[in-house]
Amino acid sequence: MATVPFNKPKVQGREIDYIREAIELGQISGDGAFTKRCHAKLEEMLGVRKALLTHSCTAALEMAAILLDLEAGDEVIMPSFTFVSTANAVCLRGATPVFVDIDPNTLNISPEVIEAAITEKTVAIFVVHYAGVVCDMDAINAIADRHGLKVVEDAAQALGSTYRGRNAGTLGVMSAFSFHETKNIISGEGGALCINDPQYCERAEILREKGTNRSLFFRGAVDKYSWVDIGSSYLPGEIISAFLYGQLEVADTVREGRLAVWHRYNDAFKVCVPEDRARLPFIPPECEHNAHMYYLLFPELEAREAFREYLKSRDVMAPFHYVPLHSSIGGKKFGRAAGELKTTDAVSDGLVRLPMYTMDGHECDKVIEAVEAYFQT
Ligand SMILES: Cc1ncc(COP(=O)(O)O)c(C=O)c1O
Numbered sequence: 001m002a003t004v005p006f007n008k009p010k011v012q013g014r015e016i017d018y019i020r021e022a023i024e025l026g027q028i029s030g031d032g033a034f035t036k037r038c039h040a041k042l043e044e045m046l047g048v049r050k051a052l053l054t055h056s057c058t059a060a061l062e063m064a065a066i067l068l069d070l071e072a073g074d075e076v077i078m079p080s081f082t083f084v085s086t087a088n089a090v091c092l093r094g095a096t097p098v099f100v101d102i103d104p105n106t107l108n109i110s111p112e113v114i115e116a117a118i119t120e121k122t123v124a125i126f127v128v129h130y131a132g133v134v135c136d137m138d139a140i141n142a143i144a145d146r147h148g149l150k151v152v153e154d155a156a157q158a159l160g161s162t163y164r165g166r167n168a169g170t171l172g173v174m175s176a177f178s179f180h181e182t183k184n185i186i187s188g189e190g191g192a193l194c195i196n197d198p199q200y201c202e203r204a205e206i207l208r209e210k211g212t213n214r215s216l217f218f219r220g221a222v223d224k225y226s227w228v229d230i231g232s233s234y235l236p237g238e239i240i241s242a243f244l245y246g247q248l249e250v251a252d253t254v255r256e257g258r259l260a261v262w263h264r265y266n267d268a269f270k271v272c273v274p275e276d277r278a279r280l281p282f283i284p285p286e287c288e289h290n291a292h293m294y295y296l297l298f299p300e301l302e303a304r305e306a307f308r309e310y311l312k313s314r315d316v317m318a319p320f321h322y323v324p325l326h327s328s329i330g331g332k333k334f335g336r337a338a339g340e341l342k343t344t345d346a347v348s349d350g351l352v353r354l355p356m357y358t359m360d361g362h363e364c365d366k367v368i369e370a371v372e373a374y375f376q377t
Contacts (some may be wrong), residue, residue, distance in 0.1 A: 001028050001141045001321060002315070003033045003315040003316070003317065004315065004316045004317065004318050004355045004359070004363045004366050004367055005348060005355060006318065006353065006354075006355050007181070007182050007355070007356070008319040008357045008359070009186055009188075009357075010162055010357065010358060011133070011246070012064070012246070012250045012253070012254055012358070013082075013246045013247065013249050013250040014072055014246045014249065015144060015242070015243045015245075015246030015247060016145055016246075017074050017241045017246070018034060018242035018243065018245055018246045018365040019239055019243060020111050021034075021242065022034050022238040022239060022241070022242040023036075023239075027238055028237055028238045028239055029237055029238065030053075030235035030237055030238065030241075031176050031209075031215075031218075031265075032238040032241070033234060033238070034241035034242040034244075034245050035053050035235070035236070035238060035239050035241040037051065037241075037242050037245050038053050038192075038244050038245050038248060039051045039052065041132075041245065041249070042128075042177075042192055042194065042246045042248070044323070045167075045248070045251065046167045046169045046174070046194060047167060047170055048167075048169055048170055048194035048195065048196055049195050049196055049197075049198055049201060050194070050195040050204065051192050051193075051194045051195075052192060052193045052194075052195075052204055052205065052208055052235075053190070053191070053192050053235060053236050053240075053244070054176075054190075054191040054192060054193055054208065054234045054235065054236065055189055055190065055191065055234060055235065055236045055240070055242055056085075056086040056178065056180065056189050056190065056191045056192070057085060057154070057156040057176045057177060057178030057179075057191035057192075057365075058088070058089070059191055059193075059232075059234040060176035060177065060191045060192060060233075060234075060274045061085050061086060061088075061126075061152075061154060061176045062088075062089045062092060062234070063193050063204060063207050063208060063234055064089065064126075064152045064174050064176060064193065064228065065089040065090055065092065065093045065095070066093065066207050066231075067174065067200045067203060067204060067207070067307060068123065068124055068150055069200060070090060070093035070094075070095040070123065070124070071093060071095060072094035072120075073094065073095070073121060073369060074093075074095040074096070074121060074124075075095065075096050075097075075098045075119060075121040075122045075123065076090045076095055076096070076097055076098065076122070076123065076124045076125070076126055077098045077100055077109075077114055077117050077118070077122060077124075077125045077338070078090075078097050078098070078099065078109070078125070078126040078127075078128070078154075079099070079100060079101075079102050079108070079109040079128050079130075079133065079327075079344070080099035080100065080101070080102075080109065080126075080324045080325045080326040080331070080337065080341050081102045081107065081130070081322050081347060081348065081350060082128045082130075082154065082325065083128075083156065083346045084328075084330065085154075085156075086126050086128060086154050086325075087099075087325050087334070087335060088329060089098035089126075089331070090126070090335075091330075091334040091335070092138055094354075094361050095123075096121075096330075096334070096335055096336065097126075097325070097335035097336075097343075098117050098119075098122070098293070098335065098336055098337075098338050099117070099324075099325055099331065099335055099337045099338065099341065100113040100116075100117050100337075100338050100339070100341070100365055101113050101328035101339065101340070101341040101342065101343050101344050102130075102343050102344055102347065103343070104343045104346075104347075105136070105282040105284075106128045106130070106282060107131065107133075107136055107138075107347055107351075108127070108128065108129065108130050108131055108133065108134075108135040108136070109125075109127050109128065109140075109141075110136065111136055111139035111140050111143055112313070113159070113338070113339070114143055115143055115340070116338065116339065117338035118143075118147055118149070122147065122149060122178060123149060123150065124150040124151070124152060125140060125143075125149055125150075125151050125152070126150055126152045126154055127140060127151060127152070127153055127154065127172070128154040128156070129153065129154070129155050129157060129158035129161060129168050129292040130157065130256070131157060131281065131289070131292055131295065132143070132157045132158045132160070132161045132168075132184075132289045132290040132291065132292030132293065132375075133158075133161065133281075133283055133284070133287050133289045134158060134163035134168050134171070134287050134289075135153075136160065136284075137141055137151075137163050137166075137171040137172075138164070138210065141171070141172075150172075150173050151171075151172035151173060152172050152173065152174055152176070153169060153172040153174075153175035153176070154175075155168045155169045155175045155176060155177050155194075156176065156178035156180075156183070156191075157178070157183065157235070157292045157293065158177075158290065158292070159177050159184055159185055159251070159291035160184065160185075160251060160252075160255045161287065161288060161289050161290045161292075162287070162288045163286060163287055164286045169194045170194075170196055172196065173195075173196055173197040173200065174193060174194060174195045174196060174197065174200060174204075175193075175194045175196075176191060176193055176194075177191055177192045177194065178191050179191055179192070179244055179247075183189055183194065183292070184251075184254055184255065184258060184290055184292055185244070185245075185248060185251050185254060186243075186247060187236070187240045187241070187243045187244035187247065188240065188243070189236075189240070190236055190240055190244055193208075194219075195278070202216075205230065206228055206229045206231060207230070207231040207232070207234065208231065208232075208234040208235055209231065209233075209235070210231045210232060210233055211227055211228060211229045211230050211231025211232075212225050212226060212227055212228065212231070212307065213225050213226065213228050233339035250251050250298045251352060254358060255290050255291065257358035258291035258292070258356060258357070258358060259290075259291040261291065261294075261356060261357075261358070261359055261364055262291035262294050262356070262366055265294045265354060265364075265367070265368065265369065266280060266281070268368045268372065269296070269368075269371060272371065272372045272375050272376075273296065273371070273375055274375060277298070277299075277303070277375065278296045278297060278298045278299075278307070279296070279297045280296065280297075281293075281294065281295055291356070292317070292356070293351070293353055293356055294337070294353075294354045294356050295321075295351050295353050295354070296352050296354070296371075297347065298351075298352065299346075299350060300313075300346075300349060300350060300351040301349040301350065303350075304320065304349065304350050304351070304352050304365065307352060307374055308352055310370070310374045311367075311370050311371070313376070314366075314370040314373070315366075316354075316355065316366065316367050316370045317355060318352050318353060318355070319352070319353055319356055320348075320351060320352055320353070320367070321348070321351050322348060323348060324341065324344045324345060326341050326344070327345070354367055355367055
């Protein structure tokens with residue numbers, strides 16, 4: 001059998017029909033019929049006040065940083081174990097990311113480390129729902145309320161996940177999703193900014209449209225549109241939105257397909273992976289996840305690399321994940337670490353991700369057999 005890749009982007013529903021329809025409708029620039037359908041779908045699925053498609057989660061995070069009026073001297077607390085986009089959004093406003101450690105069980109930012117990192121300069125907390133498992137948001141929001149901080153969810157990986165029955169993306173003032181091809185619901189590149197606090201809605205539309213009030217003009221609220229604020233071109237074209245709409249329509253089926261793979265892995269690995277050699281993902285009881293990722297966590301780098309080499313020899317692709325931001329060149333130049341980040345360093349060395357997509361039974365078997373064989377040695 002061919003190599004099992006880490007990820008396989010797939011057409012899941014009517015994406016191709018919708019792309020054709022977008023072209024036939026005569027508008028392939030942004031904010032046409034399919035973008036509007038995606039907005040309505042996301043607002044209904046998630047229960048957010050406003051959803052705005054962007055060309056990436058990176059763009060949505062940049063919009064969030066502008067909406068919060070971040071500026072030089074401000075500090076934003078975030079995990080070091082995240083993608084560069086979480087930090088870049090803050091640095092682009094001249095503000096400073098303050099990197100904190102993660103919880104060894106969930107691999108998410110934990111409330112205790114946040115509290116210890118707050119200074120008089122802190123204005124926001126950017127949380128990341130790693131592997132689609134939502135952070136401890138009740139505790140985090142309680143801290144934010146006590147200190148007057150804004151919470152932004154980097155929900156890049158968390159579409160379809162819940163926390164105490166509430167959707168990821170509804171748990172901060174705003175949230176950023178990714179539809180990059182490595183995510184559950186995809187459009188190649190793509191993202192969305194979702195807004196829960198109504199004070200940000202109107203300005204978000206303006207930033208996204210190059211700082212103009214074009215959206216108000218199209219709604220008939222102003223008689224011409226012009227430059228009113230800073231902004232950029234953050235919106236996707238209609239081809240992307242049409243593809244995305246086809247995916248969003250079948251989001252529940254995609255999630256079920258991924259969960260089936262996740263549980264097949266988990267049931268098999270509970271039996272064949274010795275606890276002292278690697279640990280399986282931990283899902284807190286208050287979280288329902290979206291099977292974005294299945295990882296194994298080894299105690300150290302050498303063991304992880306030996307495992308990856310073995311899987312590669314059996315044609316199973318298993319990448320590691322984030323290189324910690326606090327020790328990166330950019331992280332040291334533009335941000336600072338709060339305290340020691342021992343868990344982040346250990347997890348970065350020990351974590352390996354297994355292939356995860358809506359795979360067929362044979363592909364899933366091949367991964368499971370390779371992992372079983374490795375742990376028999
Ligand atoms: C936590 C996190 N935030 C942001 C991003 C950036 O997403 P995009 O590629 O859509 O800009 C990623 C990408 O993997 C991510 O994992």
